[in-house]
Amino acid sequence: MSKNKRRVCSLPVLLVMGLSLAAACLNVAAAAEAGKPLGAGLVLHDQAPLRGAARDSAPLQASLWRGEALEIRAERLDHYQVWDYRRERGGWLRKSQIYRLPNDPNELLASLRLVRLQQGAEALGLGLAAAYVQSASREQLNGAGGTEALDALGTLAERIADRANLGNKNNETLTAAQLDVAARYGLRYVSFNQPDGRVLLCYDGDAFRRVLSMPAAAEAQARAALALTRPDCSDPAALPSDKEKLDAWRAEVLSHVDVQDLAPHWKNRVLMRRAAVQASLAFARREAAASTAAAQASLADFASLQPTELAEDDQASWNDTAMRVNAMRWAGSPRLSSREFGKLQMSLSATPEGEQCLSLTDGNPAKPLLRRCSFGQVWLASASLNREGNAIAIAAQPLEGWRELWILHKSSEGWRLQVLPPTAAHPGLGYVEFAGWVPGGKQVLVSREARAEGRYARRTFELLNLQTLATERQAGEPQLLGAFQRWQDPAWKRESLALR
Template structure:
């Protein structure tokens, strides 16, 4: 946590006060349940204690600039003295593992940071508290991001908890993604954990929290986005996986694979060498042990596979085919565009068989011509996690181009890729996997080259005879679709 935010967090509990432990606690005008309600309090809020009457505390609410009474059973008093630090830490350890108590945990962490001596704050226990603070803030952000479908009362509670956290100096960022608001913790406590001597598990949690793809602002310009992703790769590389549980090592490997595949796309887009980044993504994905994947991590693994597969062609060098056969040539178009030209021995770039310009990345090394010379498949990647399959088809004397997307959804994450030609020039094998609009699907398909209709499909390639007999050997050896 930055020094300024740490000071704000500890200063919030500098008074002799009490931390509210329950939601919707009443601040009353007098020490009785029938007295007028002065305000509604939420867990984690800090009150200044000014006196006691029966089982009520007389308090002052600095946020509302209002005094009143609250039941002593609904708050936890704190004097912010060193002797109180061990007890605060014990309570924080319990609350940390209690979903829904994030705001209370943040208040307890702030109280410990105020009460503990400076040596403890800079030591092992201080790192533990900062780790807990970051974990609680990150979990609260997740609750807020996923709260749109909750009842209005639950949404109001989450909004109140975010406000409580903000008063302790915990900051959140918000942006729109996939049609909903994404709330993210800014990660200052986790940055502090990485800067201090910390345990491997703590460093892993910090790195994973700081490198979430959904928390990168989608409005960032390309160069700034590349800088952020490069920083994420460096953060992940600072974590030693040795000694971590298998499922945590898997999470690190999956995150590294996703980050390096994104970096490969971004480097290629600005004309930088992307092969090393793409190969690093493939290597990290290969290190994931699927037998040690918890059920909740299967979707994360699938997403990592889709991202890596989308950019994997960056790791393959470009090879030129025979000039007499239809092949792909690239030419510059309008600013930012690449024009794809289908050429052969009789039709050069000045008079191509077909032409299409695009703002997407074109992977010419992916071009595959069928044995009849009447169809050509090409991988084109418009987004960092979304790759399409372009099919050039000869119809009479002319060539046409059709685009097969990963799925008929708003582009999210996924790929559609060539998997082989069926002899006879009538069918092509296609592998697709995508997540978008809240749905996930993976399929292997036999597609008609005449109509582009899916004639047969299965979730497992081995269930389709054409896939068993005619899948392209180069595809089988390089794709990460088969798993």
Template sequence: MLFTMLATMAIVTQDQAALRAGARESAAQQAVLWRGDALEVRGRRLDYLQVWDHRRERGGFVRASQVRVTELQPAEAPELLSVLRFVRDTPGAEALGVAYAAAYLQAVPPAQLGPEVFDAIGTLADRLARRAAMKPGQSSSATIAAHLEVVKFYGVAIGGTERDGQLQPCYDGEAFRRVLALPSSAEQRARAALGLTRHDCVDTSLSPVQRLPLDQWRAQVLDQLSAEQFASLPEQTRNQLRLRRAGVWASLAYQQTRRHEPAAAAAAAQRALGELAAVNKTELSDDDRAAYQEAAMRVSASRWAAEAEPTPAAAGLAIRTEAGQPGETCVQLVDARQPQARPLASRCTYGLVWAASARANPAGNALALAVQPLDTWRELWVFRRQGKDWVVDALPPAANGPELGYLEFAGWVPGSDRLLVARESKVEGRVKRSFEVLKPDTGGQAEKSAAAPDQIAAFARWQDPAWKRQTVSLR
């Protein structure tokens, strides 16, 4: 992290302060200054300071009341740290806080430097990145853009990854890494771990080969706290760590299944389910409740990795899989009584086929199967007889996506090919969960839908006992 070395530093404390050509209000405006801008003080005239702006390579005059001056001496370090502690929790003051952190790093003797200042820089930078990701008004956009330029001057890197066609601003986490490298408190380490492992800051363009080591590193970061340190944290922070761990381990289960490592994938899926189950739901804030919903969808998408492979069916419908094109799996529907006969239907996919999820209806004319194209998106395939032929319907969690969601089998309605499903998705920031009765030939449109399964009579009579025992949707 690079900071400009100044002899006497003036920190701008007001947005849109004017840098003027002379020491008077009527002088021409040279530039617009923003909170957190650092200026080198070179003199004073009346109620103006003569300064040099290294970021813009321009000199001028600024009102003394719009800046705070520090000589960057060790004696000033405690005062600078006190101001930093105040502004680190003030929304909108992120650039100003980074400026005070820069001044403190120059003033404090090396022997007294601890993790607190890096914890503050990471917290401020992460919050500024989150603010930049929101959809503010035009004036707010200009302010945030200016604050991003200010912190960039101090070496705080806030880049972006593309998600769903939009740029997602994210802090690169350098200060958080320093916190983990220093003898830090449990709360400081927890904040650093959460800041470094955000799901929305994972680059969606990463290949599977690149994604697995990243997820493994995220899991290691989240597990750095000892059992004693974890127990000493506030319950809300413990919940936040459990939710993040659940999502990361669910992604690991998906990645390890792709690499044909069933034992590792099963352990990862069990870990994800365990972390989600350990969440204390009575201690969730509004923001944490949203994170809980997202974590549950991530865990549910990969939960079949924790289930054993099915035993071969003695009679009725079954599936078998074989390799197709490189990276492709072909699913064949077969009559278990005639396994060597020609497949009744076949379809190939680059997603994960969860063979343990296959469920045939009692009439033997339909079968449901879970297929997971992405680590956060699980579809439901329905093989069904249509006259003398067999067709395959691929039913997604939502019409728009993929972003985050799953659609899972919950039971068959006897005497028909209708089935019970649980559906949950997050699309364009909105989460929806429902329990439905649907016919596959309607493209996934529900005949009946409710927010809870006990509001649909068919669920009380026909829900699959294994689904009720295993599902995350009934949390």
């Protein structure tokens, strides 16, 4: 065969419903000079030896990876003569090392269902999905079979990216080979630079977008929506305006999933993602009405969850969603610009630079007792004064998903403000919130929970010293602390997600 004829099928482009797959000549349209090809096949094992003759002692031509597509040209004994269009190289491969593709698309779909369940066989599944898309009729592609193949294609591509992000040194060669095979089938991946210097790899989601545009089973629609709205697959360095647009798109994608037809655990997954996205929008949107609506939608979705139907794998997402929603729950309350506690008055004002400034006065606005500014959100509706009148607690949120507690305390030297973070680590995801005043004006109750620097800090309920904010007592459950049983704030107990 001449060099020109070899290139006829080297990089075919398959266009079915707009799907572009660089399938490695799975459908051989023309006969080779030596005779009509026997068909196409997929390599079944990693590092399968392609040899120069139909015997194991023949020279090695190449090592092939599972899922690679080959043209089968002839057979001899227990070997197939094959041609690799990507490498522009031919040779002999044992029949046990190759899966000869059937002509019936239904057989391909049945094989895909089995391979899809096998961890480590993702590249082979991509080859089967590509073969089905190429061999199926238009009616089959627009039906349940086409949706299933695209769903499998996206799921397998996503699993390869997740494995690559784990950074397992024992499997890095295999993972790199799977990414290479995926690229040959036209699948694209995007990478994001993380603050810690890592590079996160994510599937671009083209197959999932097509699933959402087709009549698909509820579970397939949910899986596609969840894959397209993953919070980790976004640029950490994106501008706030770009992130808000992305979150608005994510919210729209999730809104099209009908949760009523889903199994309880899949319904929980969609509701958790919706609640988290709406919480992000509540922080990003500066218009009070839009922010309040997003916060209330977030709380409503979280309230619809069924904790008893949570899968074990979803526990981390459950905690993260609760922290993100709880951090934003004050956005669902009326926006206040001032509060009065007897002689004490609190007010919020905006600066030209975009800061919110909290002022505390005792009747003379010209001489504030205390003033503090922040580029984040200060929730004046959360302010609470203790019975002795010497301390005020107020929620402040400098970052999305990260809510701090401002403690205004009066001493012999006047009023001062102390900031209590969710945890003593680089800000990540979490909250610390006022839970009640202890009579005597020397102690305060708080609850906190956080995930920062890759670690989850368990939910705790603490008794703090007002003067130093040092923890005097703490427990994992509020009923284990006598102070919580006696002095916890009724509004906190009613509204906080810390008691979920």
